[in-house]
Amino acid sequence: MLTPEPCAIACDGRILACDARTAARGVAPGLALTAACALVPHLAVRPRDPAGETEALLGLAAWATQFTPSVALEFPDARFPHAQLSSTHTLVLEIEASLKLFGGTAPILATARRELAAMGFTARIASAPTAKSAVWLARAGREVALDPARLATGLADLPLRLLDCGADTCAALAAIGASTIGDLLRLPRDGVARRFGRHLLDEIDRALGRLPDPRTFFTPPPRFHARLDLAAEVTQAEMLLFAARRLVVQLAGFLAARSGGVQRLALQLFHRETHATEVAIGLVAPSRDAEHFTRLLRERLDTLGLRAPVRAIALVAENIVPLAGEPLALFGDGGETGGNGGTGDWAKLVERLRARLGAAAVHGVATAAEHRPERATRQVEPVAAERRRLPPRLPSRAAALRSAGTGVRPFWLLAQPRPLEEIGAVPHHGGPLVLLAGPERIESGWWDGGDVARDYFIAETRDHAVVWVFRERRAPGGWFLHGLFA
Amino acid sequence: MSSLPQAILQRTDVWRGAATSNAAPGIASGFPALDAVLPGGGWPTACLTEILPRNEGIGELRLLGPALARLAGDGRCLAWIAPPHLPYAPALAAAGIDPERLLVVRTRSPQETLWATEQALRSAACGAVLAWPAAARYADLRRLQLAAEKGAGLVVLLRAPSFYASRAAGEASPAPLRLALDTANGGLAVHILKRRGTPLGAPVLLQQPAVARYAAAGIHADHALDRTQPATASARDLRRGHAHA
Numbered sequence: 001m002l003t004p005e006p007c008a009i010a011c012d013g014r015i016l017a018c019d020a021r022t023a024a025r026g027v028a029p030g031l032a033l034t035a036a037c038a039l040v041p042h043l044a045v046r047p048r049d050p051a052g053e054t055e056a057l058l059g060l061a062a063w064a065t066q067f068t069p070s071v072a073l074e075f076p077d078a079r080f081p082h083a084q085l086s087s088t089h090t091l092v093l094e095i096e097a098s099l100k101l102f103g104g105t106a107p108i109l110a111t112a113r114r115e116l117a118a119m120g121f122t123a124r125i126a127s128a129p130t131a132k133s134a135v136w137l138a139r140a141g142r143e144v145a146l147d148p149a150r151l152a153t154g155l156a157d158l159p160l161r162l163l164d165c166g167a168d169t170c171a172a173l174a175a176i177g178a179s180t181i182g183d184l185l186r187l188p189r190d191g192v193a194r195r196f197g198r199h200l201l202d203e204i205d206r207a208l209g210r211l212p213d214p215r216t217f218f219t220p221p222p223r224f225h226a227r228l229d230l231a232a233e234v235t236q237a238e239m240l241l242f243a244a245r246r247l248v249v250q251l252a253g254f255l256a257a258r259s260g261g262v263q264r265l266a267l268q269l270f271h272r273e274t275h276a277t278e279v280a281i282g283l284v285a286p287s288r289d290a291e292h293f294t295r296l297l298r299e300r301l302d303t304l305g306l307r308a309p310v311r312a313i314a315l316v317a318e319n320i321v322p323l324a325g326e327p328l329a330l331f332g333d334g335g336e337t338g339g340n341g342g343t344g345d346w347a348k349l350v351e352r353l354r355a356r357l358g359a360a361a362v363h364g365v366a367t368a369a370e371h372r373p374e375r376a377t378r379q380v381e382p383v384a385a386e387r388r389r390l391p392p393r394l395p396s397r398a399a400a401l402r403s404a405g406t407g408v409r410p411f412w413l414l415a416q417p418r419p420l421e422e423i424g425a426v427p428h429h430g431g432p433l434v435l436l437a438g439p440e441r442i443e444s445g446w447w448d449g450g451d452v453a454r455d456y457f458i459a460e461t462r463d464h465a466v467v468w469v470f471r472e473r474r475a476p477g478g479w480f481l482h483g484l485f486a
Numbered sequence: 487m488s489s490l491p492q493a494i495l496q497r498t499d500v501w502r503g504a505a506t507s508n509a510a511p512g513i514a515s516g517f518p519a520l521d522a523v524l525p526g527g528g529w530p531t532a533c534l535t536e537i538l539p540r541n542e543g544i545g546e547l548r549l550l551g552p553a554l555a556r557l558a559g560d561g562r563c564l565a566w567i568a569p570p571h572l573p574y575a576p577a578l579a580a581a582g583i584d585p586e587r588l589l590v591v592r593t594r595s596p597q598e599t600l601w602a603t604e605q606a607l608r609s610a611a612c613g614a615v616l617a618w619p620a621a622a623r624y625a626d627l628r629r630l631q632l633a634a635e636k637g638a639g640l641v642v643l644l645r646a647p648s649f650y651a652s653r654a655a656g657e658a659s660p661a662p663l664r665l666a667l668d669t670a671n672g673g674l675a676v677h678i679l680k681r682r683g684t685p686l687g688a689p690v691l692l693q694q695p696a697v698a699r700y701a702a703a704g705i706h707a708d709h710a711l712d713r714t715q716p717a718t719a720s721a722r723d724l725r726r727g728h729a730h731a
Contacts, residue, residue, distance in 0.1 A: 352605050
């Protein structure tokens with residue numbers, strides 16, 4: 001879907017899978033590669049990447065743990081690489097224990113389908129009372145939810161090719177008129193066992209729930225790392241976002257399984273020539289909201305100048321922290337009041353602004369107990385969201401006393417004092433200044449090398465702005481503008 | 487209204503009289519003379535307010551101070567977007583505005599300022615959004631106005647002094663309230679260029695209490711030190727320095 005030209009994946013000279021455009025020209029899995037190239041002139045043929053497939057399946061398994069902790073993997077059988085039905089990657093989820101939580105099979109299947117599509121995977125999903133029967137149904141392309149009473153009848157017309165047996169066994173069975181599981185079940189059991197081995201019957205018994213079918217469940221990794229190779233090199237941010245979105249959905253599932261969130265995630269962009277670019281996203285509060293992650297990534301990618309075309313992307317999230325559930329408001333979501341703006345809103349605003357403008361561009365301010373004016377204010381982290389729920393604090397008495405003790409201060413402080421012209425002992429700032437009040441002597445800081453000795457005055461400019469100026473008491477002296485009362 | 491052709495309603499430059507009749511109660515400005523002439527009896531919420539000071543430092547923040555102090559006291563966040571200088575925390579605290587409530591956003595370009603302002607308006611988190619847009623076209627302001635209408639906070643655009651001159655040229659603005667600030671008789675003259683409802687001819691004169699305070703500070707012996715006693719002054723500051731060190 002990401003490629004500009006028709007594309008297919010080939011293995012050992014045969015087509016294994018192809019996209020819709022290629023299929024429309026008559027190419028089907030199993031066709032010889034030469035024939036496919038003849039049908040589609042500009043066919044982009046890629047070799048099969050078994051390692052990539054395994055990595056993708058493991059990623060999906062981690063995503064699937066949000067539905068149940070019991071996720072098992074089935075890899076394609078290496079003995080029969082061309083057998084279409086048994087060569088698919090399969091995830092087996094035991095969802096019985098999760099039905100109550102999700103409200104039945106249908107919501108689980110719907111969520112799984114939606115998120116798989118968002119991640120760019122096509123999947124065939126079937127549910128059945130036993131793991132094996134569900135795998136067979138899915139591999140046969142029957143996307144059904146089978147209930148226990150209809151298990152045997154539901155499996156009866158599945159082809160025997162689904163069973164874990166060689167092509168010659170299938171041919172021998174077909175020769176005696178058995179092409180479906182139902183046909184095989186109608187044959188005498190001991191005869192089948194003698195001729196084809198117990199193996200076939202055991203398989204069917206496991207599918208029907210007559211034999212136990214223990215599986216090794218997947219253990220998700222402690223950190224999230226998902227990589228996506230782009231089919232074509234990408235130079236545009238929107239295309240990257242489209243691809244990154246797939247990984248973000250996977251991350252959200254991974255986090256949901258752990259009831260966790262992340263405060264930092266990184267999108268790595270791999271180039272052909274140069275080393276990878278890392279786009280780091282920091283959050284004010286841990287989150288696992290896929291939409292929110294996508295928005296933040298969009299802001300960052302919009303402003304990011306790509307150094308080189310991107311071949312592959314990876315999403316990495318390391319420190320997964322427990323994320324408590326959001327308490328719901330008693331009456332709806334509280335959005336109608338339009339009023340107080342929840343802490344979530346606030347954190348999201350800060351994150352969005354920071355994603356685009358950089359972390360240093362968004363800050364809070366706080367007073368500091370310090371006489372030097374430039375040090376009496378400092379940039380701080382925006383006040384943590386939790387504290388904003390507290391009732392407003394009364395103006396602290398100490399603060400009031402402090403401000404009374406230090407005289408009046410301007411709203412604006414210039415980052416650097418600006419030298420003023422002095423004409424006839426009168427400082428000028430767009431005309432002579434009229435000193436309204438002062439001096440307030442500030443002489444402090446000899447102990448840390450940043451000592452100042454200044455006499456501060458409140459002055460009025462010719463156009464009636466009130467400014468804060470000081471006269472330097474050290475050589476070479478001079479007048480400086482340091483603040484605006486605004 | 488509904489009988490009007492849709493094309494007329496969609497025009498942005500058509501004044502709609504009905505908007506005056508239901509002006510929502512505003513946030514008291516702290517200046518009764520100003521509240522009396524503002525529709526809604528205070529700073530309007532959920533719409534743009536444009537302030538055009540004649541020059542920097544004329545008293546634009548002192549004008550907004552009481553309203554900001556009230557919002558901060560209610561625990562609301564105050565977003566200051568692209569302020570021209572450093573907001574000075576001790577002054578804010580002295581004006582009753584809890585500095586902790588401030589969210590200062592620095593931007594690198596006028597586009598970023600407009601973007602950040604819009605984000606702040608679209609978020610329900612901010613009780614007040616103060617923005618200093620360097621350049622904004624009518625369409626940009628219109629966009630902000632639409633974003634502001636969805637919120638419930640105070641939204642003030644403080645324009646650079648260069649815009650004060652252009653107000654005479656009748657630059658169109660979608661902001662329902664536009665004020666120009668000038669000085670007169672040692673106080674602040676607030677010209678209401680535009681408001682919802684009937685136009686107001688004469689400016690509102692406000693005596694800013696702060697100016698009187700400066701004079702008081704000047705005579706106050708405690709922190710206005712006579713230049714003839716530098717030794718005592720430095721000694722006292724030294725003592726304080728030790729106390730804080």
